Amino acid sequence: MKQTAAYFLAQLKRAARLLPGQILADIAVCSCVGVFACLLIAQGALAAEGTRYRIGMVGDLSDSYLGFGIAAVQEMDDSRFMIELVPMSEQEAEAALRRGELYAVMRVPEGLMESIVYGENDKLVTYTAAQGQQGLGTMVMGEITDIASTLVTCSQSAIYAMQRVLADQGRGDEIGWETDKLNLALIQMVLDRGGFGEVEVLGYGDGLSLELYYFCGMIFLFLLLSGLLNSALFVHRNSAFSCFLKARGVGAFWQILGEYLAYLLLVLAGLLVLCLPLGFGLGRGYLGIPEWEGMGAAPFLAFVPVLFPVAAMFAALQFFLFEAADGIVNGILLQLICGIGMGYLSGYFYPSAFFPEKMRMLGELLPSGAAARFAQAGALGKISAAAWTAVFVWLSVFIVLTALVRWRRIR
Amino acid sequence: MPGQIFVRFMLLQKRLLKKGGFLLMLCLAPLLAAGVGRLSTEPAGIATIALYLPEGDASAQEISERLLDSGILRYLPCGDEEEARTQVETGEADAAWIFPEDLSERLEELGDKRRVRPVVTVVERKDSVPLILGREILSSAIYPSFSYQVYAGYVRDELGLEEMTDEELRRVYDSVAVEGSLFQMMYPDETPGNAEDFTYVQAPLRGILAVWFTFVGLAAALWFMQDEERGVYGRVPATKHLWASYIAGAAFLLDAVVVLLLSCKLAGVFTDWKKEVMSCAVFAVCVLAFANLLRMLCRTPRRLGMTFLPLLAAMLALCPIFLNLPYFKAGKLLLPPWYYLQSVHNTRYIYEMAIYTVILVLVSAVLQRVQSSSR
Structure with missing residues (x-):
């Protein structure tokens, strides 16, 4: 026991030597994220205005109807909250697309309006997305263009049908006047289309707001990937020293426990470094979380202890991966793929509600999912026994597995 | 000389493929890709x-x-x-x-x-x-x-x-x-x-794999540093260390290229062979040059290890993996995965990635000369 305690102290000293560098790297990560967030806020990207898709319009925009359509979208239509249309030249659009200032470029072909007016619809507006490959954004754009197409083609159908009825009745001379009247009525209805639904908002219910969800997700991701930061602790390790310790009476389990506790302190130190700017930001009101609005940093300070069991579980996971990987290089790569993979499946990047049922269930079963459930319940002040059990079971499993790997290596 | 390089390359390959941990790490990427690819066929919505x-x-x-x-x-x-x-x-x-x-x-x-x-x-x-x-x-x-x-x-x-x-x-x-x-x-x-038939659930997989691939390159650089400390490259002249590190990194990345292509196929985000192989090859060389320049700038494995998390944070935020923000273009230009992800449907980015690679190699060569002359 005495030797185990001495080994733990030695590991603690080793971890303490790493601490200044690790804190510096933590500060670097926090600064990167902080600067990034501040610049985004400063540029208005998080404001309602800035979250719109900025789309460059090029090509034949000379038609007055088209000009009216663009102005209507910009000024009157509900879609103005989602997209911003910017008329520009082809060269300007290319340059802006290259600079990453546009989400997409829409090219209006010559004679588009004539084609629509005569019901030919043989000229297509092509839009080129800035994104390299299809993603959530391009799929949303696809939906928006489908909506626009439906509104235009259904209005066209109504007008042509009315014109055909008039022609069949031998009242061709009225077509122009009646078309204008019906056109204006349909345009008004398209602009008012949001009124088809009567909206009732129930409030948050028992779920988290998106802001708190991503706030927790960011902390979990930091904890899950902090193994990359602490990898220096595993450089220059070899089995010979572990065998020597075993010969001195410190078995695999006690070796692991001593090393793990020292490692856990590094992870907790990293967590505290992260929590300082977050607490400051919440206290000053720079970060807006609806559930904690007007309460300063107090709810967050009460939330921080909830993160300790999660940190302990993630530390055990990272420790196991480094032990199982047999070498720092493989350890880092395992940390990365497991961290990002688990984080993705458990909804740290996209809300897990976006995923299919089975994928969501898998994400919840993973350690990252258990951590998310535990801390999200903690943020609302109601952690269930099942959430505690899941975290504790995963923590124990990783410690036991790590000890088994070590035991196998030194037996 | 090419024969020697080939022998060294093959020996490194043999050494790598004997490691269970390395094989496990290689297997996890296609496993994740295939798993998500399969699960994403179920109904889902935002x-x-x-x-x-x-x-x-x-x-x-x-x-x-x-x-x-x-x-x-x-x-x-x-x-x-x-x-x-x-x-x-x-x-x-x-x-x-x-x-x-x-x-x-x-x-x-x-x-x-x-x-x-x-x-x-x-x-x-x-x-x-x-x-x-x-x-x-x-x-x-x-x-x-x-x-x-x-x-x-x-x-x-x-x-x-x-x-x-x-x-x-x-x-x-x-x-x-x-x-x-x-x-x-x-x-x-x-x-x-x-032309592409996949869901938004599958869409970030290429980005995740690109980040993983970049870290394979960085891990290779870390591996080379450890070998250097152990004296494995003691007989290689200091001026040739850069080339030795490229060979060591290439051994890692060759395996990773195969895994990256296979994973994209399994994830369902694959486009066509010619395009994929071309951009993947340029990406591999770019990662190799990037990781080695970072290795030379950091000088010790510990310092290199410390850069991993900030680098990962930057890649996740700036590369079009989960979100595509129209800001920080200068920061994006420094990250190899950004070029790779943009190049899938735009060959211009393959050329830009190649130019960036040449710049990285030239800067590395100058740095190598400065470092070896100051020793």
């Missing part, structure tokens, strides 16, 4: 809508068909209004769309009056961007039935043709109905947007 539509109503049937055609929302059909509300209250759904029993009559009445008034009750937990888009999808699903009623009402009331029957009006409407989309999505390389 918002879940509890849908109540009255049975036997013609307009409700049409609207239902149009809604279920939309791929970005997930619908939970409900038997009655109460069930739909309960789904929202319990968090099973983000919103409920409850249509009235007399939907067709309501639409007809509004069409006659040419006015937009509520025909559906929308119950939401909280307003959000996916639900705003959802309401647009709802409006566009109602609009075809509504615009038909507007036409029918206009013909009867404004044109004074009250004697026209529903069948006659419908026949004329169907004979001139305009269909199809007015928009076509294209990638910069002229590939149509609908």
Whole structure:
């Protein structure tokens, strides 16, 4: 026991030597994220205005109807909250697309309006997305263009049908006047289309707001990937020293426990470094979380202890991966793929509600999912026994597995 | 000389492939890709809508068909209004769309009056961007039935043709109905947007794999540093260390290239062989040069290890993996995965990546010279 305690102290000293560098790297990560967030806020990207898709319009925009359509979208239509249309030249659009200032470029072909007016619809507006490959954004754009197409083609159908009825009745001379009247009525209805639904908002219910969800997700991701930061602790390790310790009476389990506790302190130190700017930001009101609005940093300070069991579980996971990987290089790569993979499946990047049922269930079963459930319940002040059990079971499993790997290596 | 390089390369390969941990790490990437690729075929949506539509109503049937055609929302059909509300209250759904029993009559009445008034009750937990888009999808699903009623009402009331029957009006409407989309999505390389058939759940996999691949390159640099400390390269002249590190890194990355291509295929985000192999090859060389320059700048494995998390944070934030922010272009230009992800449908980025690689190699060569002369 005495030797185990001495080994733990030695590991603690080793971890303490790493601490200044690790804190510096933590500060670097926090600064990167902080600067990034501040610049985004400063540029208005998080404001309602800035979250719109900025789309460059090029090509034949000379038609007055088209000009009216663009102005209507910009000024009157509900879609103005989602997209911003910017008329520009082809060269300007290319340059802006290259600079990453546009989400997409829409090219209006010559004679588009004539084609629509005569019901030919043989000229297509092509839009080129800035994104390299299809993603959530391009799929949303696809939906928006489908909506626009439906509104235009259904209005066209109504007008042509009315014109055909008039022609069949031998009242061709009225077509122009009646078309204008019906056109204006349909345009008004398209602009008012949001009124088809009567909206009732129930409030948050028992779920988290998106802001708190991503706030927790960011902390979990930091904890899950902090193994990359602490990898220096595993450089220059070899089995010979572990065998020597075993010969001195410190078995695999006690070796692991001593090393793990020292490692856990590094992870907790990293967590505290992260929590300082977050607490400051919440206290000053720079970060807006609806559930904690007007309460300063107090709810967050009460939330921080909830993160300790999660940190302990993630530390055990990272420790196991480094032990199982047999070498720092493989350890880092395992940390990365497991961290990002688990984080993705458990909804740290996209809300897990976006995923299919089975994928969501898998994400919840993973350690990252258990951590998310535990801390999200903690943020609302109601952690269930099942959430505690899941975290504790995963923590124990990783410690036991790590000890088994070590035991196998030194037996 | 090429023979020696080849022998050294093969020896490194043998050494790597004997390590169980390395093989495990290589296997995890395709496993993740195949798993997500398979699971993503199940229904999913950025918002879940509890849908109540009255049975036997013609307009409700049409609207239902149009809604279920939309791929970005997930619908939970409900038997009655109460069930739909309960789904929202319990968090099973983000919103409920409850249509009235007399939907067709309501639409007809509004069409006659040419006015937009509520025909559906929308119950939401909280307003959000996916639900705003959802309401647009709802409006566009109602609009075809509504615009038909507007036409029918206009013909009867404004044109004074009250004697026209529903069948006659419908026949004329169907004979001139305009269909199809007015928009076509294209990638910069002229590939149509609908050429790719995968969901948003699969979409970030290429980005995740690109970040993983970059870290394979960084891990290779770390491995080389450890070998250097152990004296493995003691007999290699200091001026040749850069080339030795490229060979060591290439051994890692060759395996990773195969895994990256296989994983993209399994994930369902693969485009075509020629394009994929070309951009992957340039990406591999770029990562090799990037990782080695970083190795030379950091000088010790510990310092290199310390850069990993900030670098990962930068890649996740700046590369178009989960979100594509139109800011920090200068920062993006420093990250190899950004070029790779942009190059999938735009060959210009392959050339830019190649130029960036040449710059990295030149800077590395200069740094190598400076470092070896100062020793």
